[in-house]
Amino acid sequence: MSSPSAVATSPWILEVRDVKKSYENGTIEALRGVSLGIAAGDFLAITGASGSGKSTLLHLLGGLDTPTEGTVLFRGQRIGKSSGSGNGGVASIDLDTYRASSAGFIFQSFHLLPSLNALENVQVPMLGTGSHPRDREDRARALLVELGLEPRLHQYPTQLSAGERQRVAIARALVNEPKVLLADEPTGNLDSVNSAKILEILAQIQARHGTTLIMVTHDLSIAATAHRHVAMRDGRICN
Amino acid sequence: MRLTFVGFAWRNVWRRRLRTALTLCGIGMGIGAFVALVGFSRSFEHAWLEMYQNSGTDLAVVQKTFLNTSVDQSAGAVLAGIPQIRIAAPMIINMMAVTPEINTLVYGWKADTFEFAALNILQGRRFRDGQQEAMLGELLASSLNKKVGDKIDLQGSEFTVVGIFRSGSALETGAIILPIDEMQNLSSMTGKVTAFHVQLKPAPPGVTAAQWKQEAEDAVEKDLPGLRAVPAAERASNNQLVVLAHAAAWGTSLIALLVAALGIANTMAMSVFERTKEIGVLRAMGWSRHRVMFLILMEAAALGAAGGATGMLLGWAALHVLATLPQTASIVSTALPLMTFLDGLLMAVLVGVLAGAVPAWRGARLSPVEALRHE
Numbered sequence: 001m002s003s004p005s006a007v008a009t010s011p012w013i014l015e016v017r018d019v020k021k022s023y024e025n026g027t028i029e030a031l032r033g034v035s036l037g038i039a040a041g042d043f044l045a046i047t048g049a050s051g052s053g054k055s056t057l058l059h060l061l062g063g064l065d066t067p068t069e070g071t072v073l074f075r076g077q078r079i080g081k082s083s084g085s086g087n088g089g090v091a092s093i094d095l096d097t098y099r100a101s102s103a104g105f106i107f108q109s110f111h112l113l114p115s116l117n118a119l120e121n122v123q124v125p126m127l128g129t130g131s132h133p134r135d136r137e138d139r140a141r142a143l144l145v146e147l148g149l150e151p152r153l154h155q156y157p158t159q160l161s162a163g164e165r166q167r168v169a170i171a172r173a174l175v176n177e178p179k180v181l182l183a184d185e186p187t188g189n190l191d192s193v194n195s196a197k198i199l200e201i202l203a204q205i206q207a208r209h210g211t212t213l214i215m216v217t218h219d220l221s222i223a224a225t226a227h228r229h230v231a232m233r234d235g236r237i238c239n
Numbered sequence: 240m241r242l243t244f245v246g247f248a249w250r251n252v253w254r255r256r257l258r259t260a261l262t263l264c265g266i267g268m269g270i271g272a273f274v275a276l277v278g279f280s281r282s283f284e285h286a287w288l289e290m291y292q293n294s295g296t297d298l299a300v301v302q303k304t305f306l307n308t309s310v311d312q313s314a315g316a317v318l319a320g321i322p323q324i325r326i327a328a329p330m331i332i333n334m335m336a337v338t339p340e341i342n343t344l345v346y347g348w349k350a351d352t353f354e355f356a357a358l359n360i361l362q363g364r365r366f367r368d369g370q371q372e373a374m375l376g377e378l379l380a381s382s383l384n385k386k387v388g389d390k391i392d393l394q395g396s397e398f399t400v401v402g403i404f405r406s407g408s409a410l411e412t413g414a415i416i417l418p419i420d421e422m423q424n425l426s427s428m429t430g431k432v433t434a435f436h437v438q439l440k441p442a443p444p445g446v447t448a449a450q451w452k453q454e455a456e457d458a459v460e461k462d463l464p465g466l467r468a469v470p471a472a473e474r475a476s477n478n479q480l481v482v483l484a485h486a487a488a489w490g491t492s493l494i495a496l497l498v499a500a501l502g503i504a505n506t507m508a509m510s511v512f513e514r515t516k517e518i519g520v521l522r523a524m525g526w527s528r529h530r531v532m533f534l535i536l537m538e539a540a541a542l543g544a545a546g547g548a549t550g551m552l553l554g555w556a557a558l559h560v561l562a563t564l565p566q567t568a569s570i571v572s573t574a575l576p577l578m579t580f581l582d583g584l585l586m587a588v589l590v591g592v593l594a595g596a597v598p599a600w601r602g603a604r605l606s607p608v609e610a611l612r613h614e
Contacts, residue, residue: 064523064607100525107611111520115250120242125524128533133241176525 010076012037013212014061014180019070021056021235030056031067032235040179041210043203045223048232054216055184057232061214062105062182063098074098074180100125104173106202108185110165112157112172118144118164119153122171143171147201163194170201174211181205183215187222199225248537251510252545259542262506266546267553269492269499270587274554276488278579279561279571282409284481290408291436291471293357297452298437299474300327300459303467308479309431310466317462318435323455325440328352329432331422335393337415343379344414345393347422353438358411363387363402368418374402376412391415394425409571437468496590499546503594507539511602518602519610528603535599536592543591547584554583 015038021031031053038044038061048054059065060072066080073079078092093102112121122140144153147167157165166186173181183202187195199222206213215226223229231239252259291299300318302308318327331347348354350368366372373391375383380403385391389400398417406412423429442451452470459468475481511518518531526534554575561571 059608062523064611096522096525096527098525099523100527103525105523107520111516111611113517113520115254116242116247120247123242124247124521125526127242127244127247128526128530133243137241172524 010073011039012073013040013042013075014038014214015073016057016060016067017071017073019057019060019067019072021053021060021065022068026068029235031060033070034235034237035070036230036237038212038214040212041206043206043213043225043227044215045226045229046214046216046232047218047220047223047229049218052232053235054232056235058182058184058214058216061180062103063095064105066095074102100129100176102179104176104178104181106166106169106173106181106183106186108188110157110162110169110189112165112168114157117154117156118149118160118168118171121157121168122175125172125176139175140171143174144168147171161194162190163197166190166194166198167201170198170205174205178211180212180214183213185217186215187217187219195222244534245537245541248534249541251514251534252538252541255510258506258509262502262542263546263549265502266499266543266587266590267549269495269497269502269590270547270550270583271553271557272495272550273492273586274551274575274579274583275557275561276492277485277582278554278558278575280481280484280488281576281579282558282571282574283484284476285574285576286409287475287478287481288472290357290406290410291475293407294354294436295356295438296354296436296471297439298455298459298468298470299478300435300437300463300466300468301433301474301478303465308433309428310434312430312432314463314466315432315435318437318459321455321458321462323439323451323458325438326353327435327437328354329419329435330354331419331426331428331431331433333422333426333433335415335425337379337383337391337393341382344410345422345425346411346414346416347419347426347432348416349419352436354436357408358404358406361403361405363400366401366416366418369420370418371396371398371421372401372418373398374404374416375400376414377403377405378413379415382413393417396421396425434474496586499587500590500594503539503542503546503591504597506542507535507595507598508601510538511535511598514602515605515610515613518605519607519613522605522607522610532599532603535602536595539591539595539599540588541591543587543589543594544584546591547587550587551580551583 016034016036019031019034022029034057046054046057060067063079071078074093079098080095113124119137119140122143123136126136141153144150147170149164149167152160152164160168187198190198202213203225205211217223230237300310302310312329315327315329318324328349333345334342335345336342350365355365361377366374375385380386385400387400387403391398391400419432423431439451439455442448456468459466521531558571558573558575562573
């Protein structure tokens with residue numbers, strides 16, 4: 001296991017080391033020993049058939065879940081243990097802190113809150129953080145304007161097209177300035193025109209801000225636009 | 240409009256308008272019952288205090304026991320001999336039916352008691368001892384449509400109305416006052432009274448009023464074992480009628496509040512279940528378990544507060560209705576103490592938070608991945 005000083009020189013922003021994940025008392029093995037390093041600013045596509053373990057890997061990389069065995073490291077810090085450095089010499093970061101400050105999620109079904117309009121939906125990650133309401137609104141507005149949604153700021157999710165909803169979801173994922181953007185089939189519910197637009201936006205964000213982009217997709221043509229492509233089968237990386 | 244944490248909580252509550260409205264009705268009924276019942280019992284206590292204060296009563300001499308409330312009238316002679324006491328007026332209080340629908344407080348007083356000082360006789364005159372004569376509070380006289388010279392039947396005995404009076408206390412303005420000897424006959428209390436209302440002499444120089452009163456209390460207990468002298472303010476809050484009214488009010492209110500709490504708990508549990516996926520999204524966006532829990536608790540508290548406000552209006556309206564009904568007008572005052580409103584609001588928020596605690600805990604412990612998979 002790396003020491004903190006060794007970790008500081010790690011080339012990876014995210015690293016998984018021999019990670020296993022099982023469910024239902026080990027009867028279902030979703031990941032069977034996965035190791036992977038992702039460099040800062042990388043654009044990684046993860047593909048695989050349904051049940052291959054690609055979404056489980058994304059959840060571990062995004063701090064939504066913890067591995068049954070192995071470790072996930074963000075900038076050399078172990079994700080998912082209590083804060084401090086009492087984990088065999090490896091500093092750690094707790095899941096909530098990691099998700100709030102370093103990771104942004106984009107889902108296939110957008111998951112916007114129906115009672116809030118576009119502008120309010122984007123502010124939700126910042127609620128309860130002590131930030132000023134005016135600052136929150138300004139930040140959300142700027143992101144939505146950047147994503148071409150200025151005329152739709154006060155529309156509710158049901159009043160937006162699928163492509164617009166996904167753009168609102170992207171703005172929400174970006175609002176806390178994450179270092180890592182994790183997208184789970186972000187174009188899965190979109191037509192080809194909107195899919196292309198969303199992929200273009202994601203590529204622009206990755207290029208402009210140097211955000212690390214990790215995208216799960218079953219579409220190999222989309223995966224081909226990524227810098228790197230990892231294919232999964234039966235809980236293992238197979239390429 | 241800028242999104243705030245509180246605003247977000249309220250939007251979540253108001254999303255299911257019908258369910259929220261029905262829950263508010265439930266909480267409103269509970270808090271309304273609390274405001275009406277506890278408000279009634281507190282205003283009842285306040286009316287007693289007013290009655291004592293208006294008449295200038297310093298002490299009430301009563302039995303030490305709670306249920307056996309009669310005192311030998313002969314104790315009056317002993318009281319008259321206690322140096323601190325200026326006058327000790329025997330009195331009886333009871334409740335009687337004046338019509339099949341209307342029960343009212345009936346007092347037995349001596350014709351020369353100092354307590355008449357608090358009354359303003361609007362028509363007629365004071366009664367005479369030993370005569371079947373009655374004085375009616377103006378509210379009761381109006382309800383019964385009685386005037387001076389009319390007859391009134393009490394427990395089979397006919398009394399002539401000789402006076403109509405006004406009083407600052409709700410307990411008197413809807414009541415009847417009879418000569419104490421007639422009241423003893425009606426109540427089968429010959430030689431007995433409910434209490435002596437005592438006025439003290441002015442404290443001598445060098446003795447404080449409190450010391451003077453304490454000396455009088457000690458003298459009563461020394462000279463009349465089995466009896467105790469209670470300051471008027473204390474008597475107002477711990478006489479049998481007030482104690483029973485408080486107990487009944489709080490008991491009934493707590494049951495109503497429990498029902499309201501179950502309503503909130505049910506609503507919040509449903510809400511958390513329906514929003515499982517949303518909670519997963521919040522957790523994915525970095526919301527901690529504590530922040531999710533706080534949000535749900537705030538929603539429950541908002542529901543409680545809104546229900547509390549509804550309940551206060553209902554309770555206030557109920558008191559006003561009761562105050563106009565002839566059956567209850569004599570013992571209900573619409574003057575609702577501010578404390579009852581504050582207690583009601585606090586109680587509503589507390590009930591909301593307690594009822595929301597379990598749903599909040601369940602919501603907060605959801606794993607983000609499991610919550611996002613929820614259908």
